[in-house]
Amino acid sequence: MLADANTSSHDEGSGAWARPVPTRLGEVLVALALLASGAFFASLAALLDFGRVGLPGPAFFPFALGIALCLLAGAILYQVWRGASGSGAIFLGHRDVVIAMLAMAGLAFAFERIDSYVVLGAFTAVLLILIARAAIWRVLLGVVLGMVAVWLFFGMALGVQLPTGDFWGLLTAWPSFGQP
Amino acid sequence: MSAFDHLMSGFAVALTWKSLLYCFIGCFWGTIVGVLPGLGPLAGMVLLLPLTFGLDPATGIIMLTGIFYGAMYGGSTTSILVRIPGEAASVVTCIDGYEMARQGRAGPALMIAAVGSFIGGTVSVLGLMLVTPPLAHVMLQIGPQVEVVLMLMAMCTIAFISGGSRLKTAAMIVLGLAVGTIGLDKLTGVPRFTFGNLGLADGLSFTALAIGLFGISEILINLEKSETIKAIQPKLKDLVPRWKDLKDSAPAVTRGTIIGFIFGIIPGVSHVVSTFVSYAIEKRFSKHPEEFGRGAIAGVAGPETANNATTGTAMIPLLGLGIPSIPATAILLSALVMKGVSPGPLLLTEHPEVFWGLVASMYVGNVVLLILNLPLVGLFVNLLRIPYGWLVPTILVISTIGVYSVSSNAADVWIMVVSGGIGYILRKFGYEMAPLLLALVLGDRLEEQFRTALTMSGGSYATFADYSSLLVIAVVVTLLLILQALAWTFGYSKSIADEAERT
Structure with missing residues (x-):
């Protein structure tokens, strides 16, 4: 909004090749990518030594983080499902x-x-x-x-x-x- | 040795021709990235990070810090002359700064912004100098469990107060920590997620990731809005403010310094918060609040002073505790670590020349910026005329060479490109890169200290709830609550930060 008064745009809106991607779909895809990343870290960490509860091994941290990432991605997906991301579109492919x-x-x-x-x-x-x-x-x-x-x-x-x-x-x- | 003696030894480092040259380069480049919309201090630091590899630690850190506070100075120029904030902390300056410029008073606005920045910056360096040594001393007395608690508190605070969705910020922090686990486990030497590739033993190149996630993604985002900027051109002779301007600005500068200094301690978006609080306070204290939004000079002086006063305070957690509180200091941390210098409590005893040289250089840098910004304002404004399409290849070539030069590995160029693409997509969907970068830097240490603390306590998790840890949590939470209450009192809310980030 601030830029409007003093700038003039060469391109029309979001660029010649840009295509609208529904925000909801994009949010879902990004959240799924995060879910996959979390699953990747957790599953590969599961192959390593967990150590003991009091003395965690090399698997403990990445496994816990992988699970946490999956949970957060799930929460984001839930938010999207509840309609928090709105019905707009984001232009990709400029x-x-x-x-x-x-x-x-x-x-x-x-x-x-x-x-x-x-x-x-x-x-x-x-x-x-x-x-x-x-x-x-x-x-x-x-x-x-x-x-x-x-x-x-x-x-x-x-x-x-x-x-x-x-x-x-x-x-x-x-x-x-x-x-x- | 007294603090004064140490400072003198710091000046001996900062006033060598080499340090002065790199301090000047840092300040100059910082001003440029501050002026250019879309290139903030972080991208500016990341892009020149590789240039520090051939330098000694003190000189390298002097240059990078110069970029950090130089960008804070430069950000005001575009806010005042073009009404486009050069970086997020200058959003508030647009309101009254541009109105002043429209009324033909761009010169006084720029002058007061520069002088306020100088005063705020210098006082905050004084604070850095006085607070860091005792803080480092306290830190030496406490164990790894407290360090873990501090790092977790920093991350929670970032997730809580940063702009955008808290859930997304938390996801970025966890992703950053997870990516940080790639490579050899520091305690056992077991390779994790390396797939037998020796090149991944040290983990993914931080430089490549930082340049990709921040620099490249920012360039790609900016490519979508190719704009020709029309700036108001002030004349040098118009820079001199009137007596009334000075009288109106003096209390605002004083208050801005105090606000910036206090708020600088908050992890995350302290510089942005401080400007909004400062503006609100100036409006509240003004005898003519109706002038705000119509070119009140206090509306420029307060926020500009505040955002520069945060720079010194933001360095305190890094240099005293070894914990970066904002992304810019995370870059400084990684630069120091690459040089074999560990910031934190031992920095003052093991590498005093780095700490005191940096402190002294920040005094010098603030003077350099004051001298640089006012006479050369015309030059910086003209930079806005360079078409973005010409800047893009220049920045990308520097980035590529920089990334490659770290370890002469072409795979790092790939990491930069891929992380740039990922960063672009994530940012398009409202994910912030700053928490990811902070977590990436802190991840290794968090895990190491977590496991060390458990080993030292014989496997008892109660160690994270001992007296010193609880004391740290209580102090941090109390401080944050007080600051939050202050911010709310003066009308600041998270939605304002979100709006600023979007702008």
């Missing part, structure tokens, strides 16, 4: 959120496999093009300057060793690829 999540998953996948600077540069470029909707020349300039800054700050100043992968090896070997 375009920019989906793009950012997919880009981050790609980054995590390729980070160590390919040269990290190349991956981070590509990641930055994707987000600038698709989320910031920046012009290509700005993206290129931003990526090059950004990666130089990363190298100078993290690599040189702080001595952080980022994975190099075999991207450059493959690239330099590429012209002779397939030749005897």
